[in-house]
Structures are given as C-alpha cells and as structure tokens.
Amino acid sequence: MLLRVTDMAVARGGVxxxxxxxxxxxxxxxxxxxxxxxxxxTTLLRGIAGLQxxxxxxxxxxxxxxxxAGHADGxxxxxxxxxNLEFWARVFGTTDISRAIAAFALGPLATRPAGALSAGQKRxxxxxxxxxxxxxxxxxxxxxxxxxxxxxxxFAGAVRGHLAAGGAALIATHIELGLxxxxxxxxxxxxxxxxxxDDFDGVFL
Amino acid sequence: MIALLTRxxxxxxxxxxxxxxxxxxxxxxxxxVPFGVGPQSAxxxxxxxxxLWLGALxxxxxxxxxxxxxxxxxxxxxxxxxxxLPMEGIVSVKALAHWLTTGLPLVLAAPVLGVLLxxxxxxxxxxxxxxxxxxxALSVIGTFGAALTVGLKRGGLLLSLLVLPLYVPTLIFGxxxxxxxxxGMALGTPLALLAGITCGTIALLPFASAAVLxxxxx
Amino acid sequence: MKLNALWEYANPKKFIDTTDRVLxxxxxxxxxxxxxxxxxxxxxTPDDYKQxxxxxxIYLHVPAxxxxxxxxxxxxxxxxxxxxxxxxxxxxxxxxxxxxxxxMTLIALATGALWGQPMWGTWWAWDPRLTSFxxxxxxxxxxxxxxxxxxxxxxxxxxxxxxxxVGSVFALLSRYAVNFWNxxxxxxxxxxxxxxxxxxxxxxxxxxxxxxxxxxLFVALVLVRTRTEIRARRMRALEARERMRA
Numbered sequence: 001m002l003l004r005v006t007d008m009a010v011a012r013g014g015v016x017x018x019x020x021x022x023x024x025x026x027x028x029x030x031x032x033x034x035x036x037x038x039x040x041x042t043t044l045l046r047g048i049a050g051l052q053x054x055x056x057x058x059x060x061x062x063x064x065x066x067x068x069a070g071h072a073d074g075x076x077x078x079x080x081x082x083x084n085l086e087f088w089a090r091v092f093g094t095t096d097i098s099r100a101i102a103a104f105a106l107g108p109l110a111t112r113p114a115g116a117l118s119a120g121q122k123r124x125x126x127x128x129x130x131x132x133x134x135x136x137x138x139x140x141x142x143x144x145x146x147x148x149x150x151x152x153x154x155f156a157g158a159v160r161g162h163l164a165a166g167g168a169a170l171i172a173t174h175i176e177l178g179l180x181x182x183x184x185x186x187x188x189x190x191x192x193x194x195x196x197x198d199d200f201d202g203v204f205l
Numbered sequence: 206m207i208a209l210l211t212r213x214x215x216x217x218x219x220x221x222x223x224x225x226x227x228x229x230x231x232x233x234x235x236x237x238v239p240f241g242v243g244p245q246s247a248x249x250x251x252x253x254x255x256x257l258w259l260g261a262l263x264x265x266x267x268x269x270x271x272x273x274x275x276x277x278x279x280x281x282x283x284x285x286x287x288x289x290l291p292m293e294g295i296v297s298v299k300a301l302a303h304w305l306t307t308g309l310p311l312v313l314a315a316p317v318l319g320v321l322l323x324x325x326x327x328x329x330x331x332x333x334x335x336x337x338x339x340x341x342a343l344s345v346i347g348t349f350g351a352a353l354t355v356g357l358k359r360g361g362l363l364l365s366l367l368v369l370p371l372y373v374p375t376l377i378f379g380x381x382x383x384x385x386x387x388x389g390m391a392l393g394t395p396l397a398l399l400a401g402i403t404c405g406t407i408a409l410l411p412f413a414s415a416a417v418l419x420x421x422x423x
Numbered sequence: 424m425k426l427n428a429l430w431e432y433a434n435p436k437k438f439i440d441t442t443d444r445v446l447x448x449x450x451x452x453x454x455x456x457x458x459x460x461x462x463x464x465x466x467x468t469p470d471d472y473k474q475x476x477x478x479x480x481i482y483l484h485v486p487a488x489x490x491x492x493x494x495x496x497x498x499x500x501x502x503x504x505x506x507x508x509x510x511x512x513x514x515x516x517x518x519x520x521x522x523x524x525x526x527m528t529l530i531a532l533a534t535g536a537l538w539g540q541p542m543w544g545t546w547w548a549w550d551p552r553l554t555s556f557x558x559x560x561x562x563x564x565x566x567x568x569x570x571x572x573x574x575x576x577x578x579x580x581x582x583x584x585x586x587x588x589v590g591s592v593f594a595l596l597s598r599y600a601v602n603f604w605n606x607x608x609x610x611x612x613x614x615x616x617x618x619x620x621x622x623x624x625x626x627x628x629x630x631x632x633x634x635x636x637x638x639x640l641f642v643a644l645v646l647v648r649t650r651t652e653i654r655a656r657r658m659r660a661l662e663a664r665e666r667m668r669a
Contacts, residue, residue, distance in 0.1 A: 017667075051283060051286060053423065069284075071280070073279070074279055074280040078216050079212070079219075087208055087212045092289060353569065360572075363572050366565045370565060370597070373597040373601075374593065374599075377597075377600040377604045378603075381604065398603070417582055417585050420581040420582055420585075421582070
C-alpha cells in the first residue's frame with residue numbers, strides 16, 4: 001500500500017465536515033473523490049497531505065512519498081517555465097525536467113516567462129511540476145480547472161504513465177477524466193453528522 | 206534550500222521592489238530629516254547615527270510583508286510546506302533572502318548617507334559594523350512577524366505594530382554602538398550585546414516562525 | 424491528584440458554574456478592599472515630609488504598575504497552558520486579561536506622569552522604568568490587535584500564545600536594554616518584602632490593602648471577561664453549526 005487512510009475526520013473552519021473516511025491506494029491505482037461543493041474534498045486532501053491536522057484518524061504513507069497540488073499552482077510569473085520546473089526539481093532533489101516538459105507539451109513555451117502564459121498553460125505547468133517531484137502518491141485537487149479537452153487528455157496520459165510506473169493518484173474532480181480504470185469514492189456517505197446544539201460541555205466546536 | 210535562496214534572489218532582482226524600494230525609502234527618510242530639524246551640521250552630526258539606524262529599521266520594515274505574502278497568494282507556500290524542506294529551513298532561507306535583498310544594500314548605502322548627515326569621520330566604520338551586525342536580527346524578527354500575519358488580508362499595519370516593539374533592543378544596542386563610535390567612546394559592551402541579540406534571534410526565532418507558519422497554513 | 428483536580432476548571436461549563444458562585448464574593452471583596460485601601464491611603468495618612476500630599480498617588484500608581492506586569496505574567500502562563508494542554512478556557516483567559524493589563528499599564532503611566540510633574544518638574548522623562556512601561560503598553564497593543572485580526576478562534580489562540588512567549592523574551596530584553604541606555608530618575612523599588620524600611624509603616628499598610636484590592640479587582644474583571652469570551656465563543660460555535668445545518 002502506498003497510502004492508507006483510516007477513519008479520518010476533518011474540520012473546516014472548526015466545524016467537522018467529513019468523518020470515518022477510509023481509503024487505500026496500491027501501486028498503479030487511481031482513486032477519484034466525488035461529492036458536491038463544500039463536502040470537504042479539499043479539506044480531506046489537505047489533511048492527508050499533512051497541511052492541516054485531522055480531527056481523528058490517520059493517513060499512513062511512506063515518508064516523503066506524497067505530493068500535493070491545490071487550486072493555486074505556485075508559479076512565479078517572473079521566472080520562465082523551465083526555471084519554475086527546475087526550482088521544484090531542485091527542491092525535491094531531482095534533476096530531469098525534460099520528461100515533464102514533454103508530457104504537457106510545454107517545449108515551445110519553455111523559455112517564456114510564466115507570467116505570459118494563459119490560465120490553461122499555467123495549469124499545465126502546475127501539473128508538470130508533479131512529474132519532476134519523483135513522488136509516488138499524487139494528491140490532486142481539481143487538477144483540470146481551466147484545461148481544454150486536449151489538455152485534459154494530456155493530463156490523463158500523464159496520470160496513466162505515473163500509474164504504470166508504480167505510482168498512485170488521489171484526485172478530487174467533478175469532470176470525466178477518461179481514466180476508466182480509476183475507482184471512484186463518493187464522499188456523501190461520510191458527511192459528518194451535525195453537532196448537537198445543546199451540549200455546552202467540553203469543546204466549543 | 207539553496208534552490209529556494211537562488212529563486213528568491215532571482216525573483217527580487219527580476220520583479221524589482223526588493224532592492225530598489227527599501228534603498229529609496231532609506232534615502233528619502235535621511236534626506237527629509239534635515240528639512241525637519243534644520244540644516245545645522247553640528248546638530249545633524251550628533252543625531253546622524255540614530256537617524257541612520259532608524260531609517261534602516263523602517264526601510265527593513267517596509268519590505269517585510271513581501272516575505273511570505275507573495276508565496277502565500279500563488280500557493281507556493283503550501284507546496285513548499287509539503288516539500289522535503291523543513292519549515293524551519295524555509296523560514297531561515299526567507300530571512301536570509303530578505304537580508305541579502307534589503308539589509309545588505311542598506312548597510313552598504315549607510316556610509317554614503319552618513320556624508321549627507323555630516324557623520325564624524327571616526328563614526329563610519331562603526332556605523333557599518335553595527336548595521337552589518339544588527340540588520341540580520343531585524344530580518345529574522347521581521348520574518349517572525351511576517352509569518353504571524355501571512356494569512357491576513359490587511360496584515361501590513363498589524364505587522365508593523367507587532368514587529369516594532371520587538372525591534373526595541375536591537376535598535377537600542379545598534380544605535381548605541383553607532384553613536385559611541387561616532388563620539389569615539391568605548392563600545393565593547395553594546396557591541397557584544399548587539400551580537401548576542403543577533404546570534405540569539407538567528408538561533409531560536411526560526412522555530413517560532415516555523416510554528417506560526419504551520420498554524421497559518423492549516 | 425490534587426493538581427489534576429485543577430484541570431477540571433478547564434471545562435467551560437464547570438468554569439461558568441464555579442465562577443457563578445465565586446464571582447460575587449470576589450467582586451465584593453475587591454470593592455471593599457479598594458475602598459478601604461484608597462480612603463485610608465488618601466485621607467488618613469500624614470503627608471510626606473519631602474513630597475507633601477502628592478505622595479498619595481502611590482496608592483494608585485504602585486498597585487496598577489504591579490498588576491500591569493502580573494497581568495502579562497498571567498497571560499504568559501495561560502498561553503503556555505494552551506500550547507501544552509490545549510484548554511480553551513486558558514486561551515480565552517489570556518485574551519480576557521490583555522485589555523485589563525493594558526488599562527493597568529495606562530493607569531500606571533498616567534499616574535506616574537501626574538506624580539512626576541511636581542516631583543521631577545516634567546510630565547515625562549525617558550527614564551528606564553517609564554520607557555519599559557511604554558514598551559509593555561506597545562506589546563499589549565500588538566497582542567490585542569492580533570487577537571482581533573484573526574477570525575478562527577483556535578488559530579488566533581495559537582498565534583497569540585506564541586507571540587506572548589516571544590514577546591515576553593523581547594520585553595525582558597527591552598527592559599535591560601533600556602536600563603543600559605539610560606540610568607534614570609525613578610526612585611528604586613518602593614516596596615519589596617525585605618526592604619520595608621523604604622516606606623514607612625504608616626504608608627505601607629494602606630498600600631498593602633490597596634494592592635490586595637487591585638489584585639482582587641483584576642481577578643474579578645478577568646473572571647467576568649473570561650465568562651463573556653466563553654459565551655461569545657459559544658455563540659460563534661452555535662452560529663457555525665446553524666450554517667452547517669442550513
């Protein structure tokens with residue numbers, strides 16, 4: 001197992017949103033998180049990534065095996081596309097960015113400042129970052145926002161390549177990615193029960 | 206970590222603001238002082254060390270909110286937090302980058318501005334020494350303040366309010382070294398205390414900054 | 424086992440219930456000791472041979488200064504308790520104490536100025552003690568501003584308690600830095616248990632009563648404010664739950 005989440009509960013703004021979430025990812029597996037807006041997909045991913053503490057439960061993964069990509073791409077507009085990728089490669093201790101550039105067709109844009117990219121191109125750059133990290137488990141939050149169909153196919157291809165190489169991906173998304181082999185987890189059953197209104201004892205929230 | 210440092214330096218040089226604004230602000234403050242207190246060079250040379258220290262401190266303060274705000278806005282901070290770099294390392298590198306882009310230019314520019322305020326000749330060396338020793342502490346303390354206010358919409362004013370009281374000891378000892386240097390007095394004690402504050406903050410404060418940054422990211 | 428019992432009061436319900444019973448007593452005791460101490464001090468003590476009747480402001484000045492520092496110490500302790508044990512009441516007590524401490528600092532500064540004018544011939548001097556109190560005032564200001572600025576209660580509690588820890592170290596540093604920077608006019612400590620002869624018994628007893636009054640006043644105010652904070656926090660929690668149901 002690359003990632004195992006057991007009985008996890010997460011809160012947003014102090015209010016529990018999801019509880020009892022359990023999931024597991026083996027090498028070569030992709031899992032798609034589904035659920036209406038506000039159910040807590042982002043919160044759950046951030047909890048698994050370790051950016052915010054879970055209320056209970058835990059996420060187990062090999063050390064340094066997770067990489068998180070959120071709504072914002074973390075792109076510096078003053079740096080070129082290649083420089084952006086090189087920076088993340090160095091942070092994650094890898095060197096090869098050519099594969100990432102090829103996978104998302106960024107070759108013609110490589111020397112352009114990232115500030116001059118369109119929203120979709122920026123997103124492609126943000127996703128290309130995943131390939132340079134060399135991490136096994138991808139945690140992706142709405143990865144296809146502002147991508148056209150061609151780019152979505154590019155992304156699906158990158159995920160497939162990653163899975164084939166023994167990686168895994170946990171993806172929160174609304175649209176159909178064309179990843180037919182991916183399992184789907186609907187989060188609606190895990191919605192946290194509303195807290196009672198009359199228990200003054202103990203915690204406040 | 207070196208990658209982060211080179212990236213921050215490159216961004217500061219390319220996007221501007223980093224070097225330029227702080228220095229320009231320093232220059233303007235120093236130029237405005239004689240308009241406020243009068244042009245008598247005897248008075249100016251007496252208050253020059255204090256004015257230069259105060260100007261450097263305010264110029265430092267000006268660029269603090271940029272330390273984390275930009276990385277927070279574009280999401281890099283989240284990504285850095287999940288990267289292999291330890292948070293303490295990230296805040297230390299950020300403080301170092303801030304010092305290199307703001308503190309160091311101020312140290313180098315201070316003697317030139319000292320001429321404008323008719324700083325006594327023997328004071329130049331000690332002015333540079335005191336600023337070189339003291340401005341790293343200003344950057345490290347400022348990084349703590351910036352980490353505290355990173356998630357806030359209008360954190361700039363609050364940042365100043367939080368950081369300025371923390372600057373008091375550094376300012377006192379730094380300006381004291383510069384003043385005694387200018388007046389040709391013995392300055393071993395304040396110099397040692399200034400160095401002590403700088404070393405202490407560099408050693409300990411990154412842990413506090415990393416802790417508050419983690420709180421702010423969740 | 425005894426110590427464990429103390430943590431029970433970290434439960435908001437238990438805290439409210441207990442303070443319901445204790446608060447009236449504390450409030451009355453504070454009122455009585457304050458009235459006794461101040462009336463005794465102002466009207467039934469002789470004038471100082473050197474300072475005349477201006478010395479009587481000591482009955483406000485010294486207790487206020489004492490509480491200004493003790494309030495910060497209390498915030499430091501409650502912040503540590505929050506960081507280590509994460510009891511919400513502790514964090515809220517720190518939040519409740521800050522404005523009280525700030526007002527005490529202001530009273531100490533203002534009465535000091537009123538006293539200093541006839542004695543030293545100036546309202547304000549950059550004396551180490553005065554300067555330290557001014558810096559302490561700035562720390563209170565920053566601490567309160569940070570609490571107010573952050574919406575999420577737990578985040579605010581975490582950040583302010585770390586600020587309180589770091590601020591305490593820097594406040595202490597500033598105290599010594601300021602001492603180094605300017606040796607001042609201020610008289611030495613007017614009270615410490617082994618140097619009672621500094622202040623004559625005639626002044627000393629009413630001063631003790633006034634100090635006890637200020638301590639009780641501080642406790643009463645902090646209790647009231649902590650209860651308010653608990654209720655305000657509970658209201659925000661209920662509102663958040665309402666939103667979740669909707």
